[in-house]
Amino acid sequence: MNKFDNVLEQLRPDSSVSYVAFVDMNSGMKLASVGLLKDGDALIDCSIRVMRAELKTIKLLEVNDDVLDILITTDDEYQLLYPCRGMKDIFIYLVASRERANLALLKRNISDVEANLISIMYTDGDIQNHGFNVKSALDAHCRWRDKLIAIINGTDTVTNLNELGMDDRCELGQWLHTVGQNQYGSMSEFQELMKLHHDFHRCVQEVVDMYIAEGVDAAKCELTGNFQKRSALVQEQIVHFFDSI
Numbered sequence: 001m002n003k004f005d006n007v008l009e010q011l012r013p014d015s016s017v018s019y020v021a022f023v024d025m026n027s028g029m030k031l032a033s034v035g036l037l038k039d040g041d042a043l044i045d046c047s048i049r050v051m052r053a054e055l056k057t058i059k060l061l062e063v064n065d066d067v068l069d070i071l072i073t074t075d076d077e078y079q080l081l082y083p084c085r086g087m088k089d090i091f092i093y094l095v096a097s098r099e100r101a102n103l104a105l106l107k108r109n110i111s112d113v114e115a116n117l118i119s120i121m122y123t124d125g126d127i128q129n130h131g132f133n134v135k136s137a138l139d140a141h142c143r144w145r146d147k148l149i150a151i152i153n154g155t156d157t158v159t160n161l162n163e164l165g166m167d168d169r170c171e172l173g174q175w176l177h178t179v180g181q182n183q184y185g186s187m188s189e190f191q192e193l194m195k196l197h198h199d200f201h202r203c204v205q206e207v208v209d210m211y212i213a214e215g216v217d218a219a220k221c222e223l224t225g226n227f228q229k230r231s232a233l234v235q236e237q238i239v240h241f242f243d244s245i
Contacts, residue, residue: 004032007116011092011109016100022117025051025089037095047093051081066229069107078103082110084117085232092117111228112142137172137238141231144204145223152211152219161212165205167198172238189241196234203230 004022011020012034019035023044030044037043054070070081078101082092092110096103150156163169168177176194184190207227211219 004117005034007113008032008034010113010116011094011106013109014100015097016102017094017096017106019093019095021093023048023091023093025091031090035095043095044093047079047081047091051083051091054081069110071103073098078106080106080110082107082114084114085236090117111232112145114232116142137175138235140171141200141234141238144231145227148204148207148219148223148227151208152216152223161208164208165201167201170201173197173201184241184245187241187244189237189244193234193237193241196230196237200230200234203227 008020008022011017017035019033019037019040021033021040021044022031023029024031025048028045028048030041033040050070050072054067058065058067066085067083069083072079072081076098078094078096078098080092080094080096080103082094084090084092092114094106094110096106147156147159151159151161167173176190176197180190181194203226207219207222210222
């Protein structure tokens, strides 16, 4: 079984999702897929063309922002194209029943699975580099969303809320401020990771502060907005930094 298959299966919680593929836009290769799709190879090729056209259009329009997803809705189906921000030119292609699928839930699941796909790019023999454990760092940042949801829902009563905005308390932050700073402090990739990690923890604190000041609904809104974007940027830079050392 392809090492990605188990992760892609997480996007098929029931029969409403008929097909999921993990696609390399540059090579045109389908790296992995689960489910059945008539004329699947032809549709994969079409999805690559759609993705390239969308990215080209965004560039021509000089829109200074990321494409989060592309949704094609027909009478019977959703076809969702989701660029993986942690891996350049890789995207998830998903086909689901319009009648039975929950589109909001599908998008949330894709965001979670994206991080898992990034992490399994690195086998146990690859992840350790000068004390920097890529998989561990990615996994830890994937769990921040769950931690904040637990805080907002009142099921996490242990976490010290005053420390969430500090960027030197988590595993990655401790490494960045010690070994990382000493060995790679002069690298632009390291400096960018430091900045994005700092901004991420500031965003974590903002979610908590909003929860305290304005309540659950406001905090959940923030969690699906700026927080999600900051989290994706950190994960992308973790991978980029690892590839550069």
